[in-house]
Amino acid sequence: MSARVKAWLETLGDLFWLRPALVVLGCILLAQFGIWLEMAHVAGYDASSPDANWGYSGGAEGARALLSAIASSNIGVAGTTFSITIAALTLASGQMGPRLLRNFIRNGRNQTVLGIFLGTFAYALMVLRTVRTVEENPFVPHLAITGALVLALVAVGTLVWFVHHIATSINIETVVDAVQQDLCRAIAAYTRDEPGAARPDDAPTGRALAATGGGYVQAIDEDTLADWAQAHRIRVTLRVRPGDYVPSGFPIAHLSMHADGAEAAIRDAVTLGRRPAALQDPEYSIRQLVEIAVRALSPGINDPFTAGSVVDHLGDALCRIAPRHLPAGVVLRAGRPVLVHPVTDYDGLCDAMFHMIRQNAAGSVHVLGRMLDVLARVAEVERRSDRAAELARHAALVIAAARRDVADPSDLADLEDRYRRFHDRASSRA
Incomplete structure (x- = not known):
């Protein structure tokens, strides 16, 4: 599959209406199928027979009242569901950053819930139009009406589940973990088991x-x-x-x-x-995590615990990269480089992870200390000297920020002690 097709498929995931529209279409076809089964008496089935009436067994007036109740209630609940979704998006945008909205919009469960309510509404309407009383050449699609009852019960269970899902999905730890899972998948796809070919030394000409x-x-x-x-x-x-x-x-x-x-x-x-995509960009999820941390460190929110949690997840990502090789950006054909392109290197990943958090954590002893601890743990796992030197550079930047902005001597002494432990752990792996 070409990269252009993959990018197009990823764009389809951003269309909030697509999945609900498919569910509604499926329910309409299901309603038509149920009506056809009733009219065709497939395999001798007769819904009007007392032996066959295991589902709906009422008359035309009762069928119309039942289908009308199902349709009206589900379209009302669909509106409520949409309102709850908008409220969750507003909360996520204000506390976690507008770029996190894409994660909520792409959430297939939110789209499917809306599709179930709208699909049940459409199903009930399609069946309701075929119900005829005695004055209209009587016809009651018992099988299709039974299907409407089943869909109504499914919608009730879906509503209960949706409230639980929304309550958990806007939890900051859930959001951080979801973005970190995206980052882990990006790392697995981006890194290699073996080192890539060396980049040509000559400058591009032509x-x-x-x-x-x-x-x-x-x-x-x-x-x-x-x-x-x-x-x-x-x-x-x-x-x-x-x-x-x-x-x-x-x-x-x-x-x-x-x-x-x-x-x-x-x-x-x-x-x-028109916007960045996570398809081939390993820094995409990193930027989302960093945005969560930076917003948490803003004076209006002042939540250093969330920033510390983000630093922990970023450290986990670096530990996953430790045994792997990053691509060199060189594509060979018959042993000759035919395509050279820039790539994200280890230094760039570390800069994207730590620079903005360190700059916005000025004076936050908790976050600066967590950064030193995470860098020390990654240094224990990392075996390459060039990467260890990059980790040491960021640790030096953190302690320099602490010496400049932390006024309390005891807090600064604690950070200095953590910085020494970083060097002790890094030197033990050298």
Whole structure:
């Protein structure tokens, strides 16, 4: 599956109406199927027979009253469900950040709940239109009405479950854990078991290709672009990576030599969109976690415990990266580099994780101490010297911030002690 198709499928997940619309369509088809079974007397089934009336057994007037009650109640509950969802989105936007709204909108359970209520409403309407009294050539689809009763009971259970789901989904620890799970999946997909090929030392030269339109780089189809470059015996050097914003007319690639169809090949391989995507960007979930921590450290919220929890989850992500290799951004064909593109390295990941939290945690002894503890634990797991040096650099930045902003001598002494323990643990692994 190409990267462009994957980006398109990810965009479909952001459409809040898509899943409810599919559920409503399915319920309409189910209603039509139940009515057809009643009219066709499939396999000799006769709903009017006393032996067959295991479901609804009333007449036309009772059927109309029952279906009307089911339809009216479910459309009312659907409105209530939508209001609760909007309230949860408002709370999440105010306390956790507007970029976290995407996680709630993409939540398939919220979409399915709304679809069940709307689908039950649509089902009841479709069946109600076929009920006829004695004056209208009587017809009562008993089987389809029984299906409406079943859907109504399902809707009751769904409402109880939905209230529980909303109450737990807006819990800050639940949100942090959900984003951290996305980060873990991104790390598993982004990292490699073996080191990649070495990047060429020569600077990119040759013809520059500019972007025809602006937007965020959502995905890059490396294999397709590498195959095209190999077929034309050239090297393509990209200047952007997933997550970067590309202004209109910005040169996003260099070709080692001229090749026909280069603009179309680059345009098809690099997917641009109106917003960043998590498809190939490992920093996407990191930025979400950092935003939660930064908002928690704001004076209006002042919740250092949430920021400390985020730091713990970021440390877990670094421990998962420790035995793995990050991609080098070089694609080989027949042993020759045909595609070179920028990638997120270990230093960039650490900067994205810790810089903003440290800058906004000035004077917060709890958060600064938690950062030193987490860095010490990661240093114990990490075996590469270059990565250990990067961890030591961030630990030095943390203690420097503490020496500058922490006024209480006892608090500063505690942070100094944690900084010494970091060096002791890091040196024991050297």
